[in-house]
Amino acid sequence: MNNLKLNPLKKLEIIIEGAHQGFATDLLDRAGVKGYTIVGNLSGKGSGGFHEGHLMFNEEEVMVMIITAVPEELVAPLLEGFTPFFNQHSGVMFVSDIQVSRLVKFTR
Amino acid sequence: MNNLKLNPLKKLEIIIEGAHQGFATDLLDRAGVKGYTIVGNLSGKGSGGFHEGHLMFNEEEVMVMIITAVPEELVAPLLEGFTPFFNQHSGVMFVSDIQVSRLVKFTR
Amino acid sequence: MNNLKLNPLKKLEIIIEGAHQGFATDLLDRAGVKGYTIVGNLSGKGSGGFHEGHLMFNEEEVMVMIITAVPEELVAPLLEGFTPFFNQHSGVMFVSDIQVSRLVKFTR
Numbered sequence: 001m002n003n004l005k006l007n008p009l010k011k012l013e014i015i016i017e018g019a020h021q022g023f024a025t026d027l028l029d030r031a032g033v034k035g036y037t038i039v040g041n042l043s044g045k046g047s048g049g050f051h052e053g054h055l056m057f058n059e060e061e062v063m064v065m066i067i068t069a070v071p072e073e074l075v076a077p078l079l080e081g082f083t084p085f086f087n088q089h090s091g092v093m094f095v096s097d098i099q100v101s102r103l104v105k106f107t108r
Numbered sequence: 109m110n111n112l113k114l115n116p117l118k119k120l121e122i123i124i125e126g127a128h129q130g131f132a133t134d135l136l137d138r139a140g141v142k143g144y145t146i147v148g149n150l151s152g153k154g155s156g157g158f159h160e161g162h163l164m165f166n167e168e169e170v171m172v173m174i175i176t177a178v179p180e181e182l183v184a185p186l187l188e189g190f191t192p193f194f195n196q197h198s199g200v201m202f203v204s205d206i207q208v209s210r211l212v213k214f215t216r
Numbered sequence: 217m218n219n220l221k222l223n224p225l226k227k228l229e230i231i232i233e234g235a236h237q238g239f240a241t242d243l244l245d246r247a248g249v250k251g252y253t254i255v256g257n258l259s260g261k262g263s264g265g266f267h268e269g270h271l272m273f274n275e276e277e278v279m280v281m282i283i284t285a286v287p288e289e290l291v292a293p294l295l296e297g298f299t300p301f302f303n304q305h306s307g308v309m310f311v312s313d314i315q316v317s318r319l320v321k322f323t324r
Contacts, residue, residue, distance in 0.1 A: 037152035044253035095315040099203040145260035
């Protein structure tokens, strides 16, 4: 029954070059983030011009989006962790409010 | 002119195994949801470890994200409908606030 | 240090037929949007029935989602620009609140 209660979390959407996916997920893992979902094969335009998505096997995907949901207290340390990265590399991180029904999946 | 007014809706993002996509879209259809968009070929890490996305034809995609927008009054029945599923299977549902310009596309 | 401050922006998620991607990104470019990310190969159900995503090379993708983040003052002109399009074509635009750490990437 208490599964039906909605609990607030912060959603992070991290859009970066596929070559840096491992760096980002390592940083999430070390911060204690319990799970994430990765959307690959993105194309787009940013400060570096237009990027075309590749669908070839074994090729580095140009841009990926890593989606995760974290308790609010993890947002500041994650921002701090990613800041030196975004100072040097293209990419963005969106932070937004979401609600989830099963909080146990997202907290330590 | 009234197309330019923004109307509040709830966005649902349902991330589940591709094998359960039909169950989820059937549940949405029966609840009266008018449309949804499916992002396939996701990879990620969750309670069940890391999942690799497949791009082969005719293979079950490991994880998919179903995105839909519904009137607020549909959120509780949909949560109730999905709760037994998420009690047994991996996956998550994010609920968030969005606005849309053409409400007629989302309401019965 | 001021990189760690979060700044509010509006996220737009524009889900349209792949054939109209160029129209949409041209409209974003002309409005001064600095970047966007495109998720391709979507399937889904809308007013026009179920659409199957294709993964073939050189084929038009059926539906795409264009994700961008803009200052609030760009939302009204973009809605106005897209309204004649959505009056004639299938597709939706979601508007939501997000925060970003590096505002310089999103403003002129």
